[in-house]
Amino acid sequence: MLRKLALRMILVGLPVASAACGGAAVPQETLTAAQASVKGAEVGGANEDPKAQLHLKLANEQIDKAKKLIEDGDNEEAARVIDRAQADADLALALAQQAKALRDAKEADESLGKLKRKLSQ
């Protein structure tokens, strides 16, 4: 009796579970957006700053992982991984921009110093 109940539960549960997994839509839109953000970070100079480069690498790895999960039909997990990739890509760009701004500020400061030295001669 119990075994029958358990069997029924398994028979009913399996399709439900598989529907839950396969039911989530392919997160194509977020994947495309994350890929675009990765490109944006690359163009924004993420490869020129070590910390930004690290997050760019993480974003790329997670995009690859997400693609594999989509292939395997695990769209839900893929969606979460894509969100992580997006966060890393955004951070990579922000870090690259910060690094560039710091370089510019240093350069401006150096130029000012040179000019002051020149004028005081």
Add this chain to the structure above:
Amino acid sequence: MSQGSTPLMSRITTSLLALALVGVAACGATLPPPELVDARKAYDHASKGLAAQLAPAQLDTAKQALDKAEKSFEDHGVDQPTPDLAYIAERKAELAEATAGKAAAERDAEGADKKFKNAQLEGLDKTTAELNKERQNSEKTKAELEQEKKALDQEKAARVEAEKRAASAMASLQEIAKVKEEARGMVITLSGSVLFATAKYELLPIARDKLDEVAKALIDQGFKSIIVEGHTDSRGKASDNDTLSLRRADSVRSYLVSRGIPSDKITSQGLGSSRPVADNGTADGRANNRRVEIVVSPIK
């Protein structure tokens, strides 16, 4: 069936309840996943830094992401999606900090650029001022040079004029007296008979006219110093001759001083008969020896 299953169901229910209680107990004691710990730290760091002021929107987004992760932790414990949400929250906090860092650096750069431009303007002003000063100096120098040139021209003209006057003075001197160049200077010899009566030392009226000419010529020509020498012939006592020659020299000197020759530049001496220029044995010779010599040292 219902009767038979009742003890079993009751046991299952009890087991489930126990399991649930254990679960709840476990949940209450569950430590947050490392991602959430990191996210909290990152947000804490960002919110205490420049982000609150320079990247408030990004900081707010990070807060919302952290809240979402915290809620997930409450609902799901350490299981997904908590670690993923915390992972995202940590990055958003870091992003807020990076955005603030960028804004601060841009602000610094802008400040430095502004100072650079101001310094450039100051430098330009300084250079302009220096150039103006140099121009003024060069104008001044030009004016000074022109003045110097004018002065030189005037001096040259004056010299030419003086030379002309000197030549003319010499010519007029030569008309009234014997003039010759010697090592001691220009010697103007005036005959004693023209200047004085015999044995006298007061100037004759005609002598005054001649000495006027001499004084004029000397002033025109210019000189360094003048010595008036009185000479006699050898007749009579030498001491008398010395006295007479000195008095005559003094008379000439005084007269020349009265005609404008500076007294500190003219001296007189009586040489008596000590320096004859002709034979004292003849009347002509003695006449030549009775004389006054004006020795002029020229300006060098």
